[in-house]
Amino acid sequence: EAGVVQSPRYKIIEKKQPVAFWCNPISGHNTLYWYLQNLGQGPELLIRYENEEAVDDSQLPKDRFSAERLKGVDSTLKIQPAELGDSAVYLCASSLSIQQETQYFGPGTRLLVL
Amino acid sequence: QKEVEQDPGPLSVPEGAIVSLNCTYSNSAFQYFMWYRQYSRKGPELLMYTYSSGNKEDGRFTAQVDKSSKYISLFIRDSQPSDSATYLCALAGTYKYIFGTGTRLKVLA
Numbered sequence: 001e002a003g004v005v006q007s008p009r010y011k012i013i014e015k016k017q018p019v020a021f022w023c024n025p026i027s028g029h030n031t032l033y034w035y036l037q038n039l040g041q042g043p044e045l046l047i048r049y050e051n052e053e054a055v056d057d058s059q060l061p062k063d064r065f066s067a068e069r070l071k072g073v074d075s076t077l078k079i080q081p082a083e084l085g086d087s088a089v090y091l092c093a094s095s096l097s098i099q100q101e102t103q104y105f106g107p108g109t110r111l112l113v114l
Numbered sequence: 115q116k117e118v119e120q121d122p123g124p125l126s127v128p129e130g131a132i133v134s135l136n137c138t139y140s141n142s143a144f145q146y147f148m149w150y151r152q153y154s155r156k157g158p159e160l161l162m163y164t165y166s167s168g169n170k171e172d173g174r175f176t177a178q179v180d181k182s183s184k185y186i187s188l189f190i191r192d193s194q195p196s197d198s199a200t201y202l203c204a205l206a207g208t209y210k211y212i213f214g215t216g217t218r219l220k221v222l223a
Contacts, residue, residue: 101148107155
């Protein structure tokens with residue numbers, strides 16, 4: 001069974017440029033999460049989807065970040081415009097709705113904003 | 115006060131040692147307690163999760179939860195160089211899921 005797939009793995013952009021990350025969760029997992037992980041820190045939740053509905057986006061900086069999960073399967077996270085402080089690893093995870101304590105993570109996208 | 119505290123390490127031990135990793139938390143509403151392992155440049159990988167106070171064992175790994183003290187531990191027996199990674203505790207409650215900062219572990223051959 002394939003795990004959580006993310007692309008790209010690495011991205012280098014200049015500040016003020018837009019960037020997008022893509023995630024395909026484990027088949028059958030209704031719940032999808034986007035996390036941000038800074039160096040030496042644990043993952044911090046940005047947004048959680050139940051199917052196509054964003055049920056927790058309280059930590060998403062909505063002035064520059066947006067996300068979508070149109071068909072309730074794969075998801076895209078966008079930053080526009082990117083700032084230097086956005087340099088981090090963006091992790092996607094998925095779980096069965098009734099087992100949110102067991103999340104499965106993708107490898108992450110490492111973003112560097114210059 | 116942070117909701118979860120975890121010693122960042124780094125922690126260096128010789129091969130074969132018993133490793134103890136710990137987290138403390140402040141909110142008694144957390145119901146599930148997880149440990150993840152994260153290798154460099156990889157996503158976190160779930161090692162163990164538990165619901166109740168007490169011990170849960172899986173091979174060389176034992177997770178321990180003390181809800182009365184709000185303290186969780188992960189013990190690794192007979193540690194191996196391949197155990198060198200960052201270990202993250204995670205706590206879950208209703209509509210909430212938070213991670214510790216992670217403890218970097220290095221097992222020396």
